[in-house]
Amino acid sequence: MSKLYTGAEIVFKCMxxxxxxxxxxxxxxxxxxxxxxxKNHDTIKHILARHEQGAGHAAEGYARSCGKxxxxxxxxxxxxxxxxxxxxxxxxxxxxxxxxxxQVPTHLIGTDAFQECDTTGITRxxxxxxxxxxxxxDLAKTIHKAFEVATTGRPGPVLVxxxxxxxxxxxxxxxxxxxxxxxxxxxxxxxQKDIDKLVAMMGxxxxxxxxxxxxxxxxxxxxxxxxxxxVSISGFPITSTLQGLGSFPGxxxxxxxxxxxxxxYEANNAMHDCDLMINIGARxxxxxxxxxxxxxxKSKKVHIDIDPSSINKNVKxxxxxxxxxxxxxxxxxxxxxKHKPNFLRSNKENISKWWEQIEKWRSVNSLxxxxxxxxxKPQFAIQRLxxxxxxxxxxxxxxxxxxxMWAAQHYKFDKPNRWMxxxxxxTMGYGLPxxxxxxxxxxxxxxxxxxxxxxxLMTMQEMSTAVQYNLPIKIFILNNEYMGxxxxxxxxxxxxxxxxxxxxxxxxxxxxxxxxxxxxxRAKTPDELDQKIQEMIDVKKxxxxxxxxxxxxxxxxxxxxxxxxxxxxxxxNDQKENKITGKGKTLV
Amino acid sequence: MSKSKSAYSDPGKKGKLDTHIIVVWVDNEAxxxxxxxxxxxxxxxxxxxxxxxxxxxxxxxxxITIVTTGTPQVIEQIKLQLGKLVPVHKVADFMRGDxxxxxxxxxxxxxxxxxxxxxxxxxxCKKFNPVVLDKxxxxxxxxxxxxxxxxxxxxxxxxxxxxxxxxxxxxxxMTRGSEIFK
Numbered sequence: 063m064s065k066l067y068t069g070a071e072i073v074f075k076c077m078x079x080x081x082x083x084x085x086x087x088x089x090x091x092x093x094x095x096x097x098x099x100x101k102n103h104d105t106i107k108h109i110l111a112r113h114e115q116g117a118g119h120a121a122e123g124y125a126r127s128c129g130k131x132x133x134x135x136x137x138x139x140x141x142x143x144x145x146x147x148x149x150x151x152x153x154x155x156x157x158x159x160x161x162x163x164x165q166v167p168t169h170l171i172g173t174d175a176f177q178e179c180d181t182t183g184i185t186r187x188x189x190x191x192x193x194x195x196x197x198x199x200d201l202a203k204t205i206h207k208a209f210e211v212a213t214t215g216r217p218g219p220v221l222v223x224x225x226x227x228x229x230x231x232x233x234x235x236x237x238x239x240x241x242x243x244x245x246x247x248x249x250x251x252x253x254q255k256d257i258d259k260l261v262a263m264m265g266x267x268x269x270x271x272x273x274x275x276x277x278x279x280x281x282x283x284x285x286x287x288x289x290x291x292x293v294s295i296s297g298f299p300i301t302s303t304l305q306g307l308g309s310f311p312g313x314x315x316x317x318x319x320x321x322x323x324x325x326x327y328e329a330n331n332a333m334h335d336c337d338l339m340i341n342i343g344a345r346x347x348x349x350x351x352x353x354x355x356x357x358x359x360k361s362k363k364v365h366i367d368i369d370p371s372s373i374n375k376n377v378k379x380x381x382x383x384x385x386x387x388x389x390x391x392x393x394x395x396x397x398x399x400k401h402k403p404n405f406l407r408s409n410k411e412n413i414s415k416w417w418e419q420i421e422k423w424r425s426v427n428s429l430x431x432x433x434x435x436x437x438x439k440p441q442f443a444i445q446r447l448x449x450x451x452x453x454x455x456x457x458x459x460x461x462x463x464x465x466x467m468w469a470a471q472h473y474k475f476d477k478p479n480r481w482m483x484x485x486x487x488x489t490m491g492y493g494l495p496x497x498x499x500x501x502x503x504x505x506x507x508x509x510x511x512x513x514x515x516x517x518x519l520m521t522m523q524e525m526s527t528a529v530q531y532n533l534p535i536k537i538f539i540l541n542n543e544y545m546g547x548x549x550x551x552x553x554x555x556x557x558x559x560x561x562x563x564x565x566x567x568x569x570x571x572x573x574x575x576x577x578x579x580x581x582x583x584r585a586k587t588p589d590e591l592d593q594k595i596q597e598m599i600d601v602k603k604x605x606x607x608x609x610x611x612x613x614x615x616x617x618x619x620x621x622x623x624x625x626x627x628x629x630x631x632x633x634x635n636d637q638k639e640n641k642i643t644g645k646g647k648t649l650v
Numbered sequence: 651m652s653k654s655k656s657a658y659s660d661p662g663k664k665g666k667l668d669t670h671i672i673v674v675w676v677d678n679e680a681x682x683x684x685x686x687x688x689x690x691x692x693x694x695x696x697x698x699x700x701x702x703x704x705x706x707x708x709x710x711x712x713x714i715t716i717v718t719t720g721t722p723q724v725i726e727q728i729k730l731q732l733g734k735l736v737p738v739h740k741v742a743d744f745m746r747g748d749x750x751x752x753x754x755x756x757x758x759x760x761x762x763x764x765x766x767x768x769x770x771x772x773x774x775c776k777k778f779n780p781v782v783l784d785k786x787x788x789x790x791x792x793x794x795x796x797x798x799x800x801x802x803x804x805x806x807x808x809x810x811x812x813x814x815x816x817x818x819x820x821x822x823x824m825t826r827g828s829e830i831f832k
Contacts, residue, residue, distance in 0.1 A: 186685060187692050191736040194680070211736060371730035374723060 066232040069198045069224065070099040073162065076205040077106055079238040082133050084109055084124060084502055086117040090137025091177060092164030095229035109502060109531060112523040114141050116495035118148020119521070122157050123499030126482045127457055129282060131158035131212050132499065138164045139177030142223075143184065147489060150188040152219040154486025155305060156280055158212040159219035161189075162205075167227040168196055181223045190218035198231040206238050216369040217280055250385035251370070257390070257397050259381055260340070260364055265402065265409065267338035267362075269416040270298045273321065276305030276485070277343015277367060279478045281387035286310070286478040288391040289342065295398060297406045297413065299420055301329035303344045304470055304485045312474030318420065319429070322350040323621050324467040327428035327630055328420055330619075333358055334627035335419070341365045343387045346376040347486070356626035366390050428619045428632055429471050438588050440465065440540045440611040444472040444512065447538060450595050457500045457509045459483065461493040461517030464546035464617045469512040491520030494537060498524055501533040508536070508599065515541040515568060515608075525578040528604040536598050537606045539571060542613045550616045571608035580604035665721035669698070669746040671753060671823045672728060673831070677737040678704045678712040685735055686714055695720060695728055699755070699798065699820030711739065715822045717746075717798065742831045744823055755821045757801045758783070759792045763812030771811040775804060797821075 067075065073096050077085070086109045089097045100108055111117035114136045121132025132152075136145050142163045152159045166175040182194045191211050193204045201224070208220045264270060272293060278285050286309040293300050293316055300310055301321040310317055319326035321333055333339065339361045344350070346365075351357040354376065363379040365372070366387060373382040383390055398405050431441045444465075458473060459482040460466040466483055475481050482500060484492035493511040501509045511518075518539055528535050540546075548563040575582030581601050585594040585608070598605045618633030676682050683702060690697050698717040705713040718728065725743065732741045744751045761771050768790050772780055775794050778801075784791040794804065798821050805816060825831060 182681060183684070186681070186688055190734075196680075369734070371727060371734055373730075375727055378723070 064234050067235050068095070068099075068232050069195075069201055069229040070095040071102075072198070072201050072233065072235055073205065073224070073229070074099055074103045074106065075235050076202055076209075076238065077133065078103065080206070080209050081130075082106055085133045085135050086111055086121040086124070086499065087135030088112075088114050088117055088137065088141060090139075090141050090164065092138035092166055092226045093135060093141075093162075093224075093229075094164075095226065096135065096162070096164070096224075108135070109498070110527065111495065111498075112526050113521065114144035115147050115491070116498070116521050116524040116527065118145045118159070118161070119151070119489070119492050119495035120499035120502070120524070120527070121159055122148060122152050122155075122492075123459060123482050123496030124503045125152075125157050125159060125499075126279075126496075127479050127500040128503040129479065131160050131209060131217075134159060134161040136161065136163050137177065138166055138181065139179045141177075142179060142181040146184060146188060147487075149185055149219045149221065151484050151487040151489045151492065153188050153190070155484065156217050156276060157219065158217035160205075160208050160212050161185075161219060161221040163221060163223050164229070165194065165223045165225040168225045169227070171225065181221070185221045188219070189221050192221040192223065194223045195225070195228055198228050198233040201228065201233065202235055202238070216277075216372075250368075250389055252383045252385040252390060252393075254393070254397070256381065256383050257393050260383070260394060261397050261401065263338055263362060263364065263381070264296060264298075264340075264398075265405075268412060269332075269336045269361075269419075270296075270338040270340065270413065271318075271332050271336040272296075272298055272300040272340050272342060273303075273333065273344055274300060274306045274309055274342045275303040275344025277387050278306055278309040279343075281343065281368075283478055285343075285388035285391060288388060288395060292391050292395055295395065295406055297410060298340075299332060299417070301325070301333065303347070303350055304483060306344060307470060308475035308478045308481045311476040313476065318424075320470050321627075322347075323352070324471065324617055324619065325621075326471075327426045327619055327632065328423035330621065330627040330630055331423045332420055336361045339363045341367075341379070342391070343367060345372050348376070351377060352621045353624050353626045358627070426632070428630070431615075431618075431633055433588075434612065435588055437612045438585065438591060438609060440542070440609075440615055441468050441472055442588060443538075443540060443585075443591060443609050443611060444468050446591050447510065447512070447595055448473045450592065451508060451510065451599065454508045454599075456480065457482070457497075457504060457507055459493040459496040459500060459509070459511045461511070461513045461520075462488045462490045463514045463517060463548075464542075464550065464615075465512055465514045465517075465540040467547075467617045468540070473512070490514075490517035492517075494518055494521050494535075495524045495527075497535040497537070498527050498531075498533055501528070501535050502531070505533075509534075510536045510538050513537055513539045514546060515539050515543065515571070516545045516565060519569075522574070525575075525580060525604060525606070529579045533604060534602050535604050537604075538598070539606065539608050540611045541568075541571070541608055542611050542615070543568060544613060546615075547617070549614075553616065554620075554622070571606050575604075575606035578604075578606075580606060582606050582608065584608040584610065586610050665723065667719045667721060668725065669717065669719050670725050670728075671744045671746065671751070671821060672716045672718060672725075672732070673742040673744070673823055674714040674716070674732055675739040675741075676712050676714060676735075677739070678710045679737055682712070682737045683714070685737065686716075686732065689731055689735070690716075690718070690728075693727070693731065695724065699818070701820035701822050715820065717821050740831070750826050751823055752826060753797055753821050753823050754795050755798050755801055756793065756795045756819045757804075758817040759794065759805075759808065759813060760789060760815040761792065761808065761812045762789045762814050764788075767811045771808055771813075774807045774811070778804065 572582030
């Protein structure tokens with residue numbers, strides 16, 4: 063007779079078999095048996111967050127930066143409800159998370175017991191799938207299935223709810239064999255015929271563009287390499303969504319910058335005027351398309367996506383290709399090389415006018431801003447941060463708002479998995495705990511959370527986690543005392559009625575840093591900025607960097623509400639081009 | 651600047667709505683109906699009727715039949731989103747009026763009134779295989795099977811003959827001929 067294990071032991075045996083190294087969690091009554099078992103498993107390290115939402119975002123940061131699923135462990139009731147924001151965030155941005163939650167004992171379920179909630183009911187719409195384990199014999203199977211669902215196909219969060227009595231009960235554990243066959247939800251459904259069609263379309267296109275997204279990152283580092291090859295052998299321009307940044311080098315000449323609501327002039331105009339749009343792993347989100355009826359009216363659209371339900375959801379496409387980005391691109395490259403070995407040269411003439419047009423748009427220099435020598439402009443702060451960290455293989459997380467868009471515009475990424483931002487859900491408070499998770503995965507790398515003072519206060523307590531585990535994360539706050547994006551929209555859309563968007567009583571962030579046991583640095587003027595940033599980089603401790611920036615700067619360019627891509631609002635430079643002094647120009 | 655004060659784009663043109671019957675084969679496990687129904691409510695799809703029961707006790711498979719309306723794009727989304735649910739095995743979609751498909755719904759009708767009224771009521775139902783399930787001096791309970799639209803009509807017609815209560819199953823569907831949906 064084989065050995066019997068308790069439910070709690072089985073949880074850890076499963077995680078060992080899944081090669082889990084870190085759990086982000088917070089203990090409580092209904093998960094105590096699992097926490098009790100923790101001491102017997104050296105290969106698994108538990109990271110104690112200060113709030114379950116923080117644990118969830120940290121697991122997201124971990125997963126996004128290293129490609130492995132993040133594991134979260136929380137208790138029943140409030141533990142589970144607190145993690146809902148992180149699960150929803152992971153669901154929107156397709157991040158693999160496995161959340162294990164405790165539940166009240168099975169005989170108490172449905173009695174409104176202490177710290178009971180309908181966890182599977184609450185998390186049903188924000189997970190790929192969830193399970194309530196009612197029999198200890200099903201536990202191992204369920205947890206392995208959970209990892210499979212989270213990581214295959216379009217990745218996403220899953221939750222396994224384990225009642226406390228199940229954690230005590232005993233069952234056999236049969237060793238887990240990783241199945242090669244994936245579940246039916248993740249298949250590649252494309253054929254050589256689809257690829258041939260695409261190659262033919264590419265050959266005919268006069269104004270082509272690649273529009274790439276987070277799917278390239280999710281497909282693994284190899285997909286990014288293949289994308290670079292594809293772009294280079296085709297000679298086509300490429301633009302990326304917020305989530306796709308890093309899959310293609312940000313400083314490459316073929317890269318037009320980010321597209322969408324705060325994307326560049328050249329990227330959005332190219333999307334509007336193109337005759338062939340090749341969407342690779344992006345989902346035609348409303349912040350990308352703007353007014354859907356006038357979205358890229360003249361183009362044939364190709365959509366490569368692993369999730370069949372992404373096809374034709376928002377925008378009707380001419381050629382859908384359902385499959386994993388990496389596999390589609392590799393077949394595409396092979397086909398081009400076989401049938402059109404000189405594609406780049408033979409096609410150059412075909413698209414030369416298109417590139418001329420793009421260069422014209424590019425010369426507008428839409429990310430330009432009027433710099434100042436008195437106050438720090440937020441864009442300038444990010445440019446300096448980029449210049450001083452670009453040679454370090456830096457990992458950047460962000461909160462949500464103006465600073466996030468400025469970071470996306472001015473920080474240039476050249477590798478995948480270096481950029482962690484909450485795009486789909488737009489969760490303020492994401493960046494700090496995410497930085498904790500990233501630093502756990504990459505202890506020797508520089509991890510910077512580009513933050514706003516409002517966002518960062520939402521999950522500030524996780525600084526305590528960073529101090530506990532000696533995680534030298536850098537919280538780079540662009541402090542304008544406003545919820546900047548709210549303020550911007552109130553200025554542009556609500557007659558400057560700044561309703562509740564100013565934070566009148568902010569903490570002293572330098573003192574706050576000291577209170578947490580980390581280092582506080584404040585920069586007030588542009589000329590001290592470089593030296594202070596360098597100081598931040600050099601400190602081997604967590605840092606809160608309070609960068610006091612212009613309070614009324616707006617984030618441009620911007621596609622106003624209900625407008626198509628070619629009707630962008632450019633920044634003040636557009637109107638005041640002639641007023642910029644020579645000095646201002648050299649600074650930007 | 652746009653007059654709209656929303657950062658979201660304006661709703662586009664509304665397409666024509668079609669009625670479809672969606673059949674879903676699912677694992678008969680706890681919460682599966684909530685997953686399917688939650689998908690519809692969460693994404694704003696309509697449910698006109700819903701019928702569900704286990705059809706394969708050995709493998710634990712239930713068959714859910716949903717009547718819904720939507721633009722072709724929405725119907726396509728419904729199918730693809732359902733297909734992504736873990737306990738869903740397969741999804742079939744039939745357009746209302748498809749000649750290759752049988753659609754039926756059963757209704758129980760309670761009528762209260764004198765014999766002449768009840769007989770007239772029976773006549774109205776004649777086309778729809780009426781079965782008298784219960785009879786008293788004052789009342790009768792009828793069972794009919796028909797299309798949804800037909801039952802709607804019958805209900806209207808029976809009002810004057812003392813219809814007091816209706817219970818309907820929601821539509822179920824099956825393909826004609828020897829073929830089955832794979």
